[in-house]
Amino acid sequence: MNNYKIGYEQLTPPEKKAYGIFEKAFSSCAKSVDSSAINRSVDVMKVLQVALGDNPRVIYFNKTQIKVSSSLLGGKQIHFCGTYSSSQIRRMNQEIDKVVSSITEELLLLNPLSDYDKLMCIYEYLQDHVVYDSKELEYTCKHGSSLNPKSHNAYGALVEKRAVCDGISAAFSLLAQEMGYSCTIVSGSATFMTNGFSSHAWNLIRVGDKYYHIDATWDINHYHQTNEYSYEYFCVNDDSINTDHNWDINTTPACNYEDLSFYIKSGCYANTLSQIDEIFTRYAKSKTQVVRLRVSDRIAIPEPSDTFLAQKLIDISSHYRGGSSIQFGWNKDTRCFFALYT
Template identity: 25%
Template sequence: MFKRKLFLPLLPAILIFSLLMPISAPKASAASSDDFLYNSIYNGILHMQSKISLGKYGQESSKITAAYQKVLDNHPEIFYTQYYFQWSPGYFYPKYISSKSEITKMQASLNSKVNAAVKTAKTKKTELERIIYLHDFLVNSTSYDYDHYVKNSLPQSSFTAYGALVSHKAVCDGYAKALRLLLNKAGIWAIKVNGTVSSGDHAWNMVKTGGSYYYIDSTFDDPVTNDRSDVLTYKYLLVPESKLAKDHVWNKSKLPKASSTKYQKLYSLSDFVRYNSSIYYANQNDHKLYRMTLTGSSVTKVDNHPIYSLKIIGSTLYYINLADHNSVYQMKLGGTSKQKIKNTQAGFLSVKGSSLYFYNNVSNKMVKLR
C-alpha cells in the first residue's frame, strides 16, 4: 500500500492526483459532461495525442482529474502516461513516459504476457479454474516492490499492470490493474476497487462468477516474507464483503452486493498448495494431508502423518513430518513414493523459483535442500 500526496494548484497548472480514489466502473456514454470528459481523455490517450480537446466541459480541474482517474482504473492497458498532467480551459495535455515508438514496444511486451497467460487460462474447464489460475499466475510472477516502498521511491511502473506483469514488481495499484486486465481479457467480469486499509490507501478487485459477486485482494495474497520467499495464499480470494470489511474500508453504495460464502473452504486454508484443479492441504484439526476440489468437495485423506509447511515443485509435494522430529519428506501427488529427504529439525520450508529451502532450527539459518 502506498499513499501519494496530492495538490491542486490554480489554472493553468500541473495536477498531481491520487490513483486510489474510491470509484465504481460504470460503462461510459455521451449522456453527461463527465462522460464526455471520460471519452475524450480515453480516446485521446489511446491515440497518444499530446493535446486533447475537452470543449466546454473542460473548465473544472476536479472533474478533469476524476475523469482521468477513471480512465486509468477502467483501462489498465493504459500504463504509459505520467501521474501528472497539464491542462488549460478546454484542453488536456497528457504526459507520456516515453516516445511513441518505445511505448509501442512496451505495449507489445505487455500484450504478449497477457495473451500467453489468458491462452493457458482458457484451457481450464471452468470459469472458477480460470479465475484461480490467473490469480495464482499474478501472485507467483509478481513481487511487492517493498524495497522502493520503504524508501518512498516507488517508480511509476509499480502502479501499473506493466510493472506487475512485465517488470514483475508492483504495489497494490499495479496488482489490481493487472488482475483486472487478465480477467477481462479472459472474458470474466472484473473491476478495480479503491479504498483503504490500516496502512493507508489500497486497491483490490471485484469479480463476478456463477451469477454472484466476490472480492479478490491479490496484493494481500502475496505477502512480503522476511526471507523474500515465494508465498501464495487464498485468504482474500473470492471473499464476501463481510469478510473483506474486517480490514478493508471502501464505498459499497455503487457496487453490487457480494454476500456469497460459497468459497469459504478456499479462503479458510492456511497450509496448502494447488495442483491443477486439486487443493492439497494440512487439515487444521488433525494436521494430516488431505486433497479436495477447488469448490471444497471430494475431500480425501492422502496421508496419516501430521504435517506442516506444505510446498510443491512440479508434481512433487514437500512437507515437514511432525511425527518424525520435524524431518523433511517428499511424496508424489497420489500419496505414493513417500520418503524422508532430510533428517533434521526443520522449522519451515520455503520455495524460491524451483529451489527448495528449509529453516534449520539448530543453526537458525535457511539451507538450500534442492
C-alpha cells in the same frame, strides 16, 4: 476500449460522458485532457480513476503524477505526466500483448474448467511470478513521486515482474479480462504494512451475476513470507474486506457472496468451535504440511487467538503425527489462521 466496464456501470449519465472523454484520450495516448466539455458537477478525478480501473492496458504515462490546472475555457486541464515516446509506447504495448497472450495460453494448458479454477490459476500465477516492489512503496510514501512508474501498471507486474498494489491489480484485471471476465480496479485505502490506513488498490470481479473482491497484493506478500500460496483475499464479500479496506462503496456494485472463497470451496471455513476441531483433524490425518483455516466472526475465540488455535492444532496432531511443531500466523481482520508443520 474494452467491454468489461464494471466501474462505468456505476456512474451517472454526466459521469459516463466524462468517462468517454477519458477513454478517447487513452486510445490516442493523449498527454492531457481538457475537461471544459464535462459537466462542472462531475468529480473528474473520481471518474478518471474509474476509467483507469476499467482499462488496465493504459501504461503510457506515470499514474502517480496526474496534475490538474485551470484551462482557458474555465474548466480543468488534466495532465498525464511522464508519458513515454511513441516508439516506447508501441514497444511496451507489443511486449505486454505478447506476455498476456503467453500467460493465458500457459494457464489454459492447466485445463481449468470452472470459474473458480480459472481465477485461481491467475491468482497463483501472480504469486509465483510477481514480487512486491517494497522499494517503490517506500520511495513514494517518502517523496510523493515514483522511483519506478512501471511498478504502478500492468507492464511492471507482468513484464518486469515487480509492482506495487495498483500494478498488481492492473495485472490481475488484464489477465481476467483476457479470460472473458468483467474486472476492475478499486481505489481506496487499507492497513497492510502501515500504521493506519493508506492508499491501496485491489480488484472487483463479476462472475455470472455475482461480484467479488480480490486483493492479490496482500496474498502475494504473504506468499513471499511463507513460500506457500495464500488465499485470504480471494473472492470475498464487502463485509469481509471491509475489516481492513476502505473505499467509496457507492462506486462499486454490492459484493454479497463468498461461494468462490478458497476456504469455503476447500471446506476450511469453521462456523463453530467443533468445526475447527474437525478441520484440524482432517489436516492432521492427511499428512499435509500446510494448514489453512478461516473462522467465522460469530465464534468467540479465547485470546490470544493465534496461540489458542496453534495449541489446539498441536494437541489434535499429536494423535496422528506424534510430537508436532509448527510455525503459525493469525490475521485478526480476515480471521484466517495459517500453520506450517516443521
